[in-house]
Amino acid sequence: MLQSSTIDVEKIRQDFPILHRRIKGGHKLIYLDNAATTQKPRTVIDSISNYYMNYNSNIHRAVHQLAEEATFAYEEVRQKVAKLVNARSADEIVFTRNATESINLIARCWARQHLTKSDEVLITEIEHHSNIVPWQLVTGEVGASLDYLGVGDEGRIDIEEFAQKIHDPNLKLVSVSQMSNVLGTILPVKEMTKLAHEVNVPIMIDAAQSVPHMKVDVQDLDCDFMAFSAHKMLGPTGVGILYAKREFLEKMPPFIGGGDMIKEVHKQNTSFNDLPYKFEAGTPNIADVIGFGAAIDYLNDLGFENIREHEMQITEYALERMNEIQGITIYGPPIVNERGAVISFNLGDIHPHDLATILNDFGIAMRSGHHCAQVLMERLDVSATSRVSFYVYNSKDEVNILIDALQSARRLFGL
Amino acid sequence: MSEDIYREIILDHYRNPRNKGRISDADVSFHDSNPLCGDEIDIHLKVEDNIVKDIKFEGRGCAISQASASMLTEMVMNKPLTSVKELGKDDILENIGLVNLGPARIKCALLSLKVLKMSMVEYYASKDPESAQEIREGSRLY
Numbered sequence: 001m002l003q004s005s006t007i008d009v010e011k012i013r014q015d016f017p018i019l020h021r022r023i024k025g026g027h028k029l030i031y032l033d034n035a036a037t038t039q040k041p042r043t044v045i046d047s048i049s050n051y052y053m054n055y056n057s058n059i060h061r062a063v064h065q066l067a068e069e070a071t072f073a074y075e076e077v078r079q080k081v082a083k084l085v086n087a088r089s090a091d092e093i094v095f096t097r098n099a100t101e102s103i104n105l106i107a108r109c110w111a112r113q114h115l116t117k118s119d120e121v122l123i124t125e126i127e128h129h130s131n132i133v134p135w136q137l138v139t140g141e142v143g144a145s146l147d148y149l150g151v152g153d154e155g156r157i158d159i160e161e162f163a164q165k166i167h168d169p170n171l172k173l174v175s176v177s178q179m180s181n182v183l184g185t186i187l188p189v190k191e192m193t194k195l196a197h198e199v200n201v202p203i204m205i206d207a208a209q210s211v212p213h214m215k216v217d218v219q220d221l222d223c224d225f226m227a228f229s230a231h232k233m234l235g236p237t238g239v240g241i242l243y244a245k246r247e248f249l250e251k252m253p254p255f256i257g258g259g260d261m262i263k264e265v266h267k268q269n270t271s272f273n274d275l276p277y278k279f280e281a282g283t284p285n286i287a288d289v290i291g292f293g294a295a296i297d298y299l300n301d302l303g304f305e306n307i308r309e310h311e312m313q314i315t316e317y318a319l320e321r322m323n324e325i326q327g328i329t330i331y332g333p334p335i336v337n338e339r340g341a342v343i344s345f346n347l348g349d350i351h352p353h354d355l356a357t358i359l360n361d362f363g364i365a366m367r368s369g370h371h372c373a374q375v376l377m378e379r380l381d382v383s384a385t386s387r388v389s390f391y392v393y394n395s396k397d398e399v400n401i402l403i404d405a406l407q408s409a410r411r412l413f414g415l
Numbered sequence: 416m417s418e419d420i421y422r423e424i425i426l427d428h429y430r431n432p433r434n435k436g437r438i439s440d441a442d443v444s445f446h447d448s449n450p451l452c453g454d455e456i457d458i459h460l461k462v463e464d465n466i467v468k469d470i471k472f473e474g475r476g477c478a479i480s481q482a483s484a485s486m487l488t489e490m491v492m493n494k495p496l497t498s499v500k501e502l503g504k505d506d507i508l509e510n511i512g513l514v515n516l517g518p519a520r521i522k523c524a525l526l527s528l529k530v531l532k533m534s535m536v537e538y539y540a541s542k543d544p545e546s547a548q549e550i551r552e553g554s555r556l557y
Contacts, residue, residue: 351477353452357520358417370453383453383475412421 007302007310009395015041015298016393027363030398035181035209035342035389036367037231040295044234047294051287058283060260074286077293078276084296085226086217087243091275094242094249095284099208100130102227102242103175105279106204107134109252110225111173112141119144119172122165125151125379126180126187129372131206135175144172151379155183155332155339163195174203175225178210182371182387183332184315184342186210190221197222202248208232212391213311213340215304218243235295236288242279249275258282299392307392311341314390318343318399325406327415331380341390344371347406348415352386355409362405420513420520421478428482433489436471445534449522454480458530462538465496470531477523483511484527496535500546502528504556525556532556 013019016039023029031039051073057066059074075090082090096102111121121135125148132146139146149157149165166174174196178189189205196203204225210216212233218226225248230239244252254261254272258281263271272278299307316336322328327348333339347355352368359366367387370377377383388402441459448455454476461469470492472484490510491499507528508514508521516524532554539547 353454353477353520353523354421354479357420361417368452377453383455412417413426 006306007392009310009393012302012393015043017042017045019393023360023363023365025361025363027361030362030364030401032388032390032394032398032402033365033367034391034394035232035371035387037237038212038234038391039393040234040236040291041298043298044236044291044294048236048287048291051290056287059286060277070286073290073293074284077289077296080293080296081241084300085211085243086219088219089246092243092246092249094244094276094279095289096240096242096279097238097285098231098240099206099227099229100134100240102240103130103204103206104134105242105255106175106225106227106244107138109255109279110202110248111135111138113253115139115142115144115172117143118170120147120168120170121145122147122149122168122171122174124149124157124176124187125375126155126157126183126185127175127177127373127375128181128206128208129374130208131175131177132375145170147171148375149176151185151376154334155180155185157185157187159188159191159195162192166196166199166201171199171201174201175206176203177206177208178216179207179213179340179342180332180373180376181209181342182344182373182376182385184209184339184344184389185333186338186340189223193221193223209340209342212299213304214308224248230288230292230295233295234298235292238285239288239292246275249279252279254281255279256281260284302392310392311390312336314394314396314399315339315341315343317396318388318390318402321399321403322406325403325410327410328406331385342387343389344385344387346382346385347409348413350409350413350415352384354413355386355406358409358412359402359405362401362408364402364405366402420516422512424512425478425482428485429478432472432481432485434471434485434492435473437473438469438471441469441471443534443538445530445537447526447530447533449476449480449526452476452480452523454523454526456480456484456527456530458484458527458534460531460534460538462496467491467494467496467499472527472530474527476526479511479513479516479520480523480526483507483524484530486511487527487531491531496538499531500535500550500553502531503553504528522557529554529556 055069057070059071078090081093202224205223207228211228226243231237261281329346331344356368438459444459446457456474459471470488536551
């Protein structure tokens with residue numbers, strides 16, 4: 001076993017009001033669906049209501065005090081995000097609705113401008129639909145092709161195969177996840193970026209599953225674009241982040257048109273605002289961006305190294321206990337260093353939806369289905385899996401209850 | 416709770432589905448799936464004198480979707496299409512004994528009836544477009 005982590009789960013749990021509610025039958029909530037969305041600490045919830053109660057105002061335009069306070073709070077979060085991923089400047093941070101929108105922004109404003117008929121975009125079989133469909137749409141529009149890097153049986157990609165694929169002269173863009181939302185696999189994105197840049201191909205990283213769980217440094221990775229979401233890291237829904245290198249953002253046309261993204265508007269033409277405002281048309285999600293700031297503070301206080309350490313410990317423990325269960329199939333890399341705190345599995349021939357219903361009786365919130373990754377499901381030759389995913393407030397005691405529940409499901413289905 | 420759902424009869428139909436397979440000379444076949452769950456059902460129908468002469472299903476998915484399909488085939492076998500047309504959500508839930516199924520799982524239980532109704536829509540499409548339209552409207556069960 002790894003050394004005990006510096007994360008005090010019991011103390012953390014006190015900060016999350018929802019973890020004190022009960023599920024039908026009087027069970028404590030055991031929330032193991034963190035790869036879908038995470039719960040919110042009181043500081044996040046309070047920062048949102050504080051905004052509405054004390055300084056609600058539109059931003060960037062008015063000069064009254066409320067607007068000044070709201071603008072300051074909103075822009076302060078952009079600074080926090082820039083610092084979180086070590087962007088050179090906050091100008092390289094664009095707020096969107098979610099990671100999906102961030103990827104679509106690059107598909108529209110970069111890929112759509114640069115792809116022609118014979119070109120190609122390369123992704124992997126591990127991707128979430130949000131990193132597949134935008135590329136299908138844009139390659140379909142211009143008649144370009146979409147190619148996939150395969151995934152091995154243990155959920156890893158082959159870097160040699162990648163190194164070969166990127167030498168295709170038609171390749172114009174690579175887009176890959178840093179961490180699989182199904183298998184937890186951590187992809188070698190730094191190496192992939194280096195290889196892509198050797199042939200002058202830009203790379204986008206879908207970091208929706210990685211940024212919440214580990215230290216991610218865009219300058220160290222040297223990626224050109226990165227997308228992630230606030231709600232998967234203790235923040236509110238409705239806030240996505242796009243990081244892009246300044247030289248790309250400057251050359252890209254706007255995403256949608258409207259207020260706030262303009263410098264001057266005349267009857268027939270408009271000059272666009274500076275970065276990053278050019279990409280943020282209309283009133284943004286001010287309250288939730290401010291809430292996201294509180295989430296970043298909370299995670300920074302815990303420390304990303306401690307978070308990763310805690311998650312590796314709980315994942316290792318869960319893998320060990322789950323492997324004791326007869327008839328279980330666990331997907332993804334067996335080594336905890338190569339994966340995040342996500343475990344996909346199947347138990348005998350019990351359908352994941354049946355398993356999720358049974359686990360719900362134990363108060364366990366677990367995901368079942370294709371996890372928006374049907375390409376990967378086809379690769380694994382399963383129609384669905386069950387998935388548990390952990391975060392800072394999950395404990396080994398909860399894993400023990402999970403194991404009891406799985407054993408109980410086995411008995412019920414006569415396995 | 417789940418002991419109530421996964422009663423002997425559901426597990427029995429799941430493990431030993433009735434009328435599972437194809438009909439080589441089926442008059443009509445229809446396929447549909449639950450996009451969220453991935454449950455899949457195909458219904459094959461043989462009709463004679465407006466009576467369900469034979470019905471078979473194929474599919475994969477959770478115990479509730481597959482058991483419900485199995486039980487539905489027994490329910491409508493040799494019944495006139497006019498009475499099958501009238502079947503609704505509550506008939507199915509009563510038939511499988513799960514009247515309190517939550518909103519997430521109710522789609523699993525109703526998928527097979529939806530597919531059966533859509534196969535009847537196909538069956539009537541050229542013969543009786545008016546009935547086809549009526550059944551199509553009745554197929555929106557969730």
